[in-house]
Amino acid sequence: MKKSTLRRIWIYMGKYKINLIGVLICSFFSNTLLIFAPLLTGKAIDKIIGPSNVDFSGLIPLISILLALYLTSSLFQWFMSILSNVAASHITKDIRKDAFDHLNTLPLKFFDQTAHGDIISKLTNDIDAISEGLFQGITQVLSAAIIITGCFGFMLAINPFITMIVLIITPLCFFIASFIAKQSKKMFSNQSKTVGELNGYVEEMIGNQKVVKAFGYENRSLEAFKKMNEELYHWGQKAQWYSSLTNPTTRLINNTAYVAVTVIGGLLAIAGHLSVGNIASFLTYSNQFAKPINEITSLSSQIQSAFASAERVFALIDEESEAKVLESAKEINNPRGSVEFKKVSFSYRPDVPLIKELDLSVKPTNMIAIVGPTGSGKTTLVNLIMRFYDVNSGNIIIDGDSIYNVTRESLRQSIGMVLQESWLFKGTVAENVAYGKPEATRNEIINAAKESMAHSFIKRLPKGYDTEITEDGGNLSQGQKQLLTITRVMLTNPSILILDEATSNIDTRTEIKIQKAFSKMMEGRTSFVIAHRLSTIREADVILVLKDGDIIEKGNHEELLKKKGFYYTMYHSQFAE
Numbered sequence: 001m002k003k004s005t006l007r008r009i010w011i012y013m014g015k016y017k018i019n020l021i022g023v024l025i026c027s028f029f030s031n032t033l034l035i036f037a038p039l040l041t042g043k044a045i046d047k048i049i050g051p052s053n054v055d056f057s058g059l060i061p062l063i064s065i066l067l068a069l070y071l072t073s074s075l076f077q078w079f080m081s082i083l084s085n086v087a088a089s090h091i092t093k094d095i096r097k098d099a100f101d102h103l104n105t106l107p108l109k110f111f112d113q114t115a116h117g118d119i120i121s122k123l124t125n126d127i128d129a130i131s132e133g134l135f136q137g138i139t140q141v142l143s144a145a146i147i148i149t150g151c152f153g154f155m156l157a158i159n160p161f162i163t164m165i166v167l168i169i170t171p172l173c174f175f176i177a178s179f180i181a182k183q184s185k186k187m188f189s190n191q192s193k194t195v196g197e198l199n200g201y202v203e204e205m206i207g208n209q210k211v212v213k214a215f216g217y218e219n220r221s222l223e224a225f226k227k228m229n230e231e232l233y234h235w236g237q238k239a240q241w242y243s244s245l246t247n248p249t250t251r252l253i254n255n256t257a258y259v260a261v262t263v264i265g266g267l268l269a270i271a272g273h274l275s276v277g278n279i280a281s282f283l284t285y286s287n288q289f290a291k292p293i294n295e296i297t298s299l300s301s302q303i304q305s306a307f308a309s310a311e312r313v314f315a316l317i318d319e320e321s322e323a324k325v326l327e328s329a330k331e332i333n334n335p336r337g338s339v340e341f342k343k344v345s346f347s348y349r350p351d352v353p354l355i356k357e358l359d360l361s362v363k364p365t366n367m368i369a370i371v372g373p374t375g376s377g378k379t380t381l382v383n384l385i386m387r388f389y390d391v392n393s394g395n396i397i398i399d400g401d402s403i404y405n406v407t408r409e410s411l412r413q414s415i416g417m418v419l420q421e422s423w424l425f426k427g428t429v430a431e432n433v434a435y436g437k438p439e440a441t442r443n444e445i446i447n448a449a450k451e452s453m454a455h456s457f458i459k460r461l462p463k464g465y466d467t468e469i470t471e472d473g474g475n476l477s478q479g480q481k482q483l484l485t486i487t488r489v490m491l492t493n494p495s496i497l498i499l500d501e502a503t504s505n506i507d508t509r510t511e512i513k514i515q516k517a518f519s520k521m522m523e524g525r526t527s528f529v530i531a532h533r534l535s536t537i538r539e540a541d542v543i544l545v546l547k548d549g550d551i552i553e554k555g556n557h558e559e560l561l562k563k564k565g566f567y568y569t570m571y572h573s574q575f576a577e
């Protein structure tokens with residue numbers, strides 16, 4: 001357990017000090033009251049002296065006190081769980097908020113390099129494990145400490161000799177329980193690893209059902225699933241076999257102690273050293289004393305796993321945010337759209353240089369097409385303009401301002417992006433269109449849709465602009481989804497456009513319609529268009545041909561064809577197809 005993890009958990013918990021103090025007080029009273037109960041029960045038993053010989057005047061007050069004691073203890077128990085649950089939910093909420101807030105400040109690099117499932121599991125399971133583990137852990141440790149000390153004290157007071165017997169037998173239980181726990185832990189961890197694999201496999205198969213069916217993969221998929229399921233069964237069985245040993249073994253030892261206490265207690269009673277009531281009290285104390293000791297193993301693993309989860313969540317919160325903007329950073333508003341790259345160098349990994357001292361000057365309202373083989377750095381160029389990644393050296397200037405001297409928000413608001421994947425979320429058509437401008441009026445939305453030629457298909461949807469779209473736009477065609485994302489960009493009215501393979505998922509007939517929407521959108525705006533289909537970028541003012549991160553050819557369509565270089569070969573190879 002790292003000290004810093006403890007300190008940070010304490011900072012979160014410290015905000016709910018009052019609840020914590022309340023939990024401590026309630027736990028103290030609830031457990032202390034309970035510890036007195038067996039003593040009183042013993043005394044009550046001793047009031048029943050024999051047939052027709054019951055000391056009612058002593059017995060009735062004892063029973064009344066016992067009832068009051070149990071009632072008060074239960075009330076304290078109830079208050080304790082309310083206080084601890086309230087604090088636990090607040091802490092979960094606070095940590096989750098901090099983690100999610102921080103997630104929004106992380107650079108794209110982080111999301112590119114981290115498994116998304118892992119991030120989700122940190123935000124959900126791990127955060128739950130922290131609060132559950134810690135609060136249950138703390139309250140149980142506290143109760144255990146009070147119960148063990150109290151019971152030990154009372155047992156000692158009743159009879160030190162029998163207390164020694166209990167003291168010898170109970171740790172034996174503890175060692176056996178922890179040995180079994182160690183063995184079963186291995187099996188449980190294999191089991192959860194297999195569960196993880198199985199979940200991943202099922203998710204992949206469900207997500208890619210089309211591909212599974214298209215390639216007739218069903219039977220092979222079933223085979224692979226069967227194998228994993230068998231493995232899961234195997235580990236599950238073993239884990240259960242070991243863990244199911246704990247209870248019977250510890251019970252057996254505890255019961256042996258119970259019998260020993262009863263027999264020795266009986267003998268001592270006959271010798272006149274103990275009363276029957278004393279034996280009854282002692283038996284209850286020895287039981288209560290053993291219980292928390294037996295639970296220490298599971299309690300410690302619960303607390304350890306809460307700490308492990310806390311470390312994972314704090315590691316996420318400690319991930320380095322996007323570089324801070326300068327204090328002097330200004331807002332960029334409606335730029336005219338001139339873009340300049342000055343000796344820009346960039347690489348994703350220090351040992352693999354990608355873009356080397358690239359110079360480029362783009363005039364406002366120009367259409368720049370970026371073409372080149374796969375992996376040549378086309379998307380990287382637009383990543384740099386959007387500041388998804390920062391250059392290693394050099395500068396990018398928009399309308400005379402370095403993009404590093406303006407706020408990221410205003411820079412990104414000035415640029416509209418349409419990607420190959422048209423991302424839509426669960427909500428109405430209108431809500432999806434207004435994603436970048438939530439305050440847009442219905443008229444503005446309709447006008448944008450008319451401009452992007454999406455209006456006619458939206459009108460025909462069952463509820464028009466109020467039609468609910470399922471997650472990922474499953475109930476729309478690929479072309480319709482793309483028209484919606486174009487409308488979304490239209491509505492934000494950016495000065496600069498980036499279209500990254502925006503029509504590559506669309507059939508050629510729909511593409512013509514979408515091309516028209518694009519042409520309309522590009523009017524009066526600087527645009528960067530990445531396209532594999534060269535027929536779509538013939539009209540570009542400048543075509544940049546990229547190869548291994550360098551611009552190897554630059555010019556308009558005719559100029560580049562005349563050159564008979566790389567573009568010429570690419571263009572003709574596409575038409576030969």
Ligand SMILES: Nc1ncnc2c1ncn2[C@@H]1O[C@H](COP(=O)(O)OP(=O)(O)OP(=O)(O)O)[C@@H](O)[C@H]1O
Pocket residue numbers: 109112348349354372373374375376377378379380381
């Ligand atoms: N997040 C990343 N981390 C590390 N390397 C990356 C990352 N993204 C891209 N690369 C690498 O950088 C190079 C350029 O990638 P980029 O996506 O810019 O190519 P592209 O020309 O857009 O390719 P495509 O036409 O296939 O989309 C490739 O070699 C790629 O493997």
